[in-house]
Amino acid sequence: MSQTSSPLAWDSPEFYPEAHALAGDRLAFIQHKGKRILTINSVGADLKMVKAIAAECWHIVSQQELQSVRTLNDLSGGEFTTETVRIFSELAAKNRPYIVRAALIGIKGMRFFAYQTVVSLTKRPLKLFDNRADALDWLSQDAQPE
DSSP: OSSSSOOHHHHHHHTTTHHHHHHHHGGGEEEEEEEEEEEOOOOTHHHHHHHHHHHHHHHHTEEEEEEEEEEEEOOOOOOOOOHHHHHHHHHHHHHGEEEEEEEEEOOTTTHHHHHHHHHHHHHHHHEEEHHHHHHHHHTOOOOOOO
């Protein structure tokens, strides 16, 4: 994917058509243990794709009922820069009223500490996992997130 990125903000309505064309197939609702979970495939995403994924995610989540959405984002091998962390932080803050639980997988090494900061700053029910199965099991629980 080209590093050329749209000059539009990731959350601008004008950017959404471009974002949907790029990232629409990277997000989907699945069922796990009776719970509806929005899966987000950020695997290998560069900055342009991160912006598109964030826009698509915001579009989907903002159409749901408050405190009703559970998300699983796989960030394996994605671009890790100040800008990508900023975009995901902004998305986490915007999505906060809609999210009941959120899990991240694919974060290793120094990235783990950066995303722990995102979790702390956004005060979101967001948890980091080593694998998809454990993340899905946690997301399907009804108890209040830790």
